[in-house]
Amino acid sequence: MEADRDHRDEDERLPPGQVLFDEIFLFFMLSLVISFILYNVWGLLDLLRTPALVP
Numbered sequence: 001m002e003a004d005r006d007h008r009d010e011d012e013r014l015p016p017g018q019v020l021f022d023e024i025f026l027f028f029m030l031s032l033v034i035s036f037i038l039y040n041v042w043g044l045l046d047l048l049r050t051p052a053l054v055p
């Protein structure tokens with residue numbers, strides 16, 4: 001009976017989506033990268049939209 005359970009566990013693999021969502025550090029790093037890119041692009045666009053200072 002124990003051998004049947006071990007054999008069944010070897011045949012059942014986790015779906016790729018579940019493997020991806022189990023990686024919590026991947027999501028942490030992805031959130032840092034996305035926020036870094038978005039805030040930098042937002043800052044650059046804000047700088048480019050400001051009018052030039054005319055003395």
